[in-house]
Amino acid sequence: MTQFLKVKTAEEVLSIIASLPALSEEAADLDLAHGRVLSRPVEAPEPVPHFPRATMDGFAVRARDTFGASESLPALLEVSGEVLMGREPDVRVESGRAAIISTGGMLPEGADAVVMVEHTQPLDERTIEVTRPVAPGENVLQVGDDLPRGREALPAGRRLRPQDLGVLAALGVKTVQVVRRPRVAVVSTGDEIVPAETASLPKGKVRDINTCVVAAQVAEAGGEVGRRAIIIDDLDRLAAFCRDALEDHDVLLLSGGSSVGSRDHTLNVLDRLPQSELLAHGVAIRPGKPTILARVGSKCFWGLPGQPASAMIVFTAFVRPCLERLQGLRWDSTIRRANVRRAVLTTNLPSVHGRADYVRVALDEKDGILLAGPVFGKSAMISTLSRADGFVVVPEHVEGFDAGSEVDVFLFAGG
Numbered sequence: 352m353t354q355f356l357k358v359k360t361a362e363e364v365l366s367i368i369a370s371l372p373a374l375s376e377e378a379a380d381l382d383l384a385h386g387r388v389l390s391r392p393v394e395a396p397e398p399v400p401h402f403p404r405a406t407m408d409g410f411a412v413r414a415r416d417t418f419g420a421s422e423s424l425p426a427l428l429e430v431s432g433e434v435l436m437g438r439e440p441d442v443r444v445e446s447g448r449a450a451i452i453s454t455g456g457m458l459p460e461g462a463d464a465v466v467m468v469e470h471t472q473p474l475d476e477r478t479i480e481v482t483r484p485v486a487p488g489e490n491v492l493q494v495g496d497d498l499p500r501g502r503e504a505l506p507a508g509r510r511l512r513p514q515d516l517g518v519l520a521a522l523g524v525k526t527v528q529v530v531r532r533p534r535v536a537v538v539s540t541g542d543e544i545v546p547a548e549t550a551s552l553p554k555g556k557v558r559d560i561n562t563c564v565v566a567a568q569v570a571e572a573g574g575e576v577g578r579r580a581i582i583i584d585d586l587d588r589l590a591a592f593c594r595d596a597l598e599d600h601d602v603l604l605l606s607g608g609s610s611v612g613s614r615d616h617t618l619n620v621l622d623r624l625p626q627s628e629l630l631a632h633g634v635a636i637r638p639g640k641p642t643i644l645a646r647v648g649s650k651c652f653w654g655l656p657g658q659p660a661s662a663m664i665v666f667t668a669f670v671r672p673c674l675e676r677l678q679g680l681r682w683d684s685t686i687r688r689a690n691v692r693r694a695v696l697t698t699n700l701p702s703v704h705g706r707a708d709y710v711r712v713a714l715d716e717k718d719g720i721l722l723a724g725p726v727f728g729k730s731a732m733i734s735t736l737s738r739a740d741g742f743v744v745v746p747e748h749v750e751g752f753d754a755g756s757e758v759d760v761f762l763f764a765g766g
């Protein structure tokens with residue numbers, strides 16, 4: 352009888368993933384760079400701002416002219432001009448003078464601070480009273496305060512968020528070098544699997560859940576879904592499809608057939624693929640034990656368990672990190688912890704030694720406390736996932752968590 356051959360712990364699988372090299376780089380225009388991962392750092396080619404800018408509406412002044420000013424003893428300044436937005440000022444602020452300036456306007460020569468308009472009042476057409484002092488530099492952004500020239504503005508391995516695009520825009524960087532998106536083929540196998548759009552379902556058949564779930568997860572993880580297919584339990588057809596798909600995809604995700612039954616062909620498919628190397632057959636987690644990881648040349652091959660809940664959890668726990676790694680995403684603990692929430696368990700979570708339990712949980716808030724309640728149900732039940740917000744991991748050598756204890760909840764993306 353076939354046995355699981357190379358059962359690994361979750362940590363061992365993650366360390367294999369961590370050693371995968373990133374894909375090659377390509378150029379991306381700013382407009383299309385959202386969500387892409389930088390392959391090299393971006394240094395500021397010029398300072399931001401590149402001129403001293405007012406951060407308040409008011410008057411550009413010499414700070415020392417306002418020292419000691421108060422409501423009862425205001426400083427009197429002569430208004431000698433106005434700074435026009437988008438222009439280099441044609442006025443210079445001498446001692447005892449002020450220039451009208453708007454937020455974002457360029458500080459004129461001679462001035463070193465801006466008094467907010469609320470802290471002034473007009474005395475006559477040309478004179479203002481300043482009722483509060485300002486310190487040098489107050490209400491002004493100096494050259495390079497935001498980003499000095501030459502500073503690393505964005506690190507390699509950063510997935511570009513809207514605010515990162517803003518940094519690139521401010522710097523006038525039109526094109527960035529990013530890591531190519533992994534192209535992923537998604538295949539479901541099984542004689543019982545029929546397309547999701549099948550209207551009238553014959554007994555014994557089930558609609559294909561995994562292809563659409565996994566494809567959506569690939570897109571969420573920054574991958575590009577290429578070919579999708581349902582293939583019957585036929586070794587020749589499966590092997591032919593996989594060989595073909597691996598030619599022009601970086602990753603192949605094959606769900607179903609990864610266990611040890613007579614119709615579970617995934618291992619045999621691998622045998623038929625040139626340059627394949629089995630890295631894991633079986634992971635000590637539940638659900639998800641029948642997971643296969645292999646390299647085929649420079650490509651990654653994942654055999655996911657057929658049960659929909661298992662496939663999705665294995666994707667979240669391993670395939671997503673794999674796609675992130677291929678995109679060169681920095682594996683920094685702050686990024687990895689961004690999808691984690693601390694919550695209090697509502698029920699005991701028993702577990703057994705020797706495997707990690709990935710328990711689906713739903714979050715709820717009561718009296719300001721975030722609660723995690725397990726969503727029980729077999730891994731064949733897709734509704735358990737849709738009711739869950741994420742999962743709690745009970746590690747291999749822990750015998751469960753008690754109700755009331757605080758746990759990490761790993762959120763499913765897109766929640």
Ligand SMILES: Nc1nc2c(c(=O)[nH]1)N[C@H]1C(S)=C(S)[C@@H](COP(=O)(O)OP(=O)(O)OC[C@H]3O[C@@H](n4cnc5c(N)ncnc54)[C@H](O)[C@@H]3O)O[C@H]1N2
Nearest residue numbers: 539558559560561607608609610615641655656657658661
């Ligand atoms: N003797 C043993 N039997 C099983 C074991 C084991 O260790 N020893 N493991 C069980 C576990 S756990 C799982 S999970 C399944 C995984 O098996 P496979 O990866 O080989 O998947 P299949 O047998 O092809 O399918 C399992 C189940 O999932 C349904 N399925 C498959 N693909 C889809 C799809 N695209 N959409 C919807 N549903 C799908 C399929 O109909 C089966 O019901 O093995 C256990 N058995």
Ligand code: MOO
Nearest residue numbers: 638639640661730
């Ligand atoms: O991996 Mo099975 O996924 O425990 O249901």
